[in-house]
Amino acid sequence: MVLKLIREVLKVGQATLPYPFTPVELAPGFRGKPEYDPQQCIACAACTIACPPNALTMHTDLEQGVRTWSLFYGRCIFCARCEEVCPTGAIKLGHDFELASFSREDLTIRAEFRLAACNLCGAYFASAKELEHVLALLDQAGLPPEDAANRKALLRACPECRRKMDLPRVKPLVQEAFNGRV
Amino acid sequence: MAEYNIKTDSAYAVRPNEAVDRLKGALLKDIQRSCYVYRVDCGGCNGCEIEIFAAITPIFDAERFGIKVVSSPRHADVLVFTGAVTRSMRVPALRAYHAAPEPKVCVAYGACGCSGGIFHDLYCVWGGADKILPIDLYIPGCPPTPPATIHGFAVALGLLNQKMKAGYHSLQDDERSQLLHPQVPLDLRIQIERAARRMAGYWHGRRIADVFLTMIKNGDPLKLSSTLQEYLVAQDDPRLSEIMGRLEEIYLAWFAAH
Structure with missing residues (x-):
């Protein structure tokens, strides 16, 4: 009887994983701690809008021209x-996945970015790195040189100045659409 | 015990106490291999409970470290608070806290326990156990996996060290982001990424598109078919083969047009 039991035990072997003494084997597609690379980040705020629990937040200070990005791992749901x-x-x-921590501060990472100032009115309007990234994408798109220069000039202005800059181009189109009634 | 009214005091009904903190140090020394845990559900979805029970099954076996889940707060050394602390579960959580003998270690477990998680801004939610109680350790996760649970308790008992560190980055002057796949023409990249995301969903689609674009930029377009075939045979996934086949069609159509 006992021998039979021992045989059974030997056949089954050890079920317990040796974690934490050896690393645990993770399933493919396991979603662990979000790793952030501030070099690549352009502070565009797409992640803070997408984040369902608002673990990612962004604060924009238009007076100082500074945007602070922060991630609080304590609220992250790893989606x-x-x-x-x-x-x-x-x-x-x-x-x-080993995120246990004694304080909230240790679960928070922050990054600070500068805002770009409008080249006409000087107001801060977008992250400087984001603007650089968009200009680089325009270069990559390979537009005709004149078109690209026009678009770049527009992008360097704030939305308000952009509207004013675009007025001479849009005005005849509007007049045409309304048959000169405007 | 501090003077407060358990029914009417709102936030921070219990404040940290220095004398108790000193006793806690002594407690941690004494209970290293005999730690009784009581689980307090403050209005969670039960995902965390399921993972705690998975952590005490033979596969993960938290009892190797003397960690035992008990059914009364009177027996507990460690209280584990799960859930976002809802209006109706706040008082039961406080009662469980006071029922446990001092000194005790309080653990906020899961995204909700740490900060309210996805429910943090609901009208009926206090937003984390640390809003009502002094918390000693945070174990984030939604829910924390059994290994994360075991790691958390090992950190709480001083068997392992905390790995997380606060991070801060300030923008450097010459800092530039790199374009993704700059060697691949923009219109082709957009077509490939859109198609992959439409077929496989955003997360997988992006990863599949990344693999495909890396193949395009590294290899000779004439040899793409054979490299792709080798990769797909190694992956052995008919869904991936289907998607990659469609991406290759898009690429060949683009190549013929240019």
Whole structure:
């Protein structure tokens, strides 16, 4: 009877995983701690809009021209929506799950970015790195030089000045549409 | 015990106390291999409970470290608070806290326990156990996996060290983001990414498109078909083969047009 039991035990072997003494084997597609690369981040706020629990937040100070990005791991639900929407691949979910921490501060990461000032009125309007990124994308798109120069000039202005700059181009179109009634 | 009214005091009904903190140090030394845990559900979805029970099954076996889940707060050394602390579960959570003998270690478990998680801004939610109680350790996760649970308790008992560190980055002057796949023409990249995301969903679609675009930029377009075939045979996934086949069609159509 006992021998039979021992045989059974030997056949089954050890079920318990040796974690934490050896690393645990993770399933493919495991979503762990979001790894952030501030070099790649352009502070465009796509992730903060996508984040369902608002673990990712962004504060824009238009007076100082500073935008602060922050991620609080304590609120993260590891859904990878931030990774989906990031246009530069600055945030990716890694394989680290050992996040236990004694304080809230240790669970928070922050990054500070400068805002770009409008080249006409001087008001801060968008992240400087985001603007650089968009200009680089325009170069990559290979537009005709004149068109590209026009678009770049528009992009360097704030939305308000952009509207005013665009007025001479739009006015005849509107007049045409309304048969000169405007 | 501090003077407060358990029914009417709102936030921070219990404040941290220095004398108790000193006792806690002594407690942690004594209970290292005999730690009784009581689980307090403050209005969670039960995902965290399921993972805690998974952590005490033979596969993960938290009892190797003497961690035992008990059914009364009177027996507990460690209280684990799960759930976002809803209006109706706040008082039961406080009662469980006071029923446990001092000194005790309080753990906020899961995204909701740490900060309210996805429910943090609901009208009926206090937003995390640390809003009503002094919390000693946070174990984030939604829910934390059994290994994360075991790691958390090992950190709480001083067997392992905390890995997380606060991070801060300030923008450098010469800092530039890199374009993704700059060697691939923009219109082709957009076509490939859109098609992959439409077929596989955003997260997988992006990863599949990344693999495909890396193949395009590294290899000779004439040899793409054979490299792709090798990769797909190694992956052995008919869904992936289907998607990659469609991406290749898009690429070849684009290549013929240019």
